[in-house]
Amino acid sequence: MIPFFRDLFDYHHQTNQRLADQLIEHEVRLTDRSIPLFSHMINAHQIWNARILDLVPLGVFQVHSLKDCKALDGENFDKSLQILDSFDLSQPCFYTNSKGQTFENSIRDILFHATNHMTHHRGQLISDLRQNGMTSIVTDYIFYKR
Template sequence: MTPNELAQLAEYNHWANQTLYKSCSKLSEADYKAQRPSFFGSIHNTLNHILVGDKIWFGRFEASPESLSLSDILYQDFASLQTAREAEDLRIIKYAQNIAQTTLDDNLTYTNVAGNTHCDPMSALLRHAFNHQTHHRGQVHCLLSQTDVPPPSLDIMYYLRAQD
């Protein structure tokens, strides 16, 4: 992984989150928070989980770990969550734009939410953080398909074409 590749992932990630949130903003409050068969139980809870994961991982990357549980609900309403998502995405972009190759080539020692200490390649952990978002955005995509709001196309190719 190079700093340029990481910056592109961060920009794509921001675009995908904005695109997904735009679709979710069309839901009624009832549909947005409706309990549905899924790992986190609702669109709202799943979007919260994605934010929690980012705060945990990027806190570790920036040497200021967050003390959060993976099931924490940081925001009770869509508007607050959307504002926090945007701020987190801008944080991630800034982090990616300022990373050095030496950091990407290094390892990171961290303690996970279960209290276990690990040491893993930084580039793999960063890939994991972005893959985690993609995975759970896919779950929200599926949950949206159970509503009247059509799920948006989130493939990276759509992002790249939007940049032209």
């Protein structure tokens, strides 16, 4: 599983970096939701990493500049690799969500959730770009693998 997750996080990191570059290049043409949505996607990844590593989380809807999002994505990638190198993926992680509810999930399930969450919101961002007449980067995993 560890090589699989390394590959997934590498894919997401490379794709997020390219998307950040595109968003920065076309910032004046973005919708009002694009930067908050990209920030949320980055924040959520950081929050899941922070729960596993017992670090201080960002706010789930905290808004960052696109340049800061790009830097935070790099930090998220590094922390995810640290998790893969340091934890048994079947190990349970006990955490409290943003509503104060306590849960337990395996680290494997949390990491997989984090990757799905990025895919979901990146798709929304790509849709926004296209609806505003912009050609988006290709974000499909299979293109990354080719």
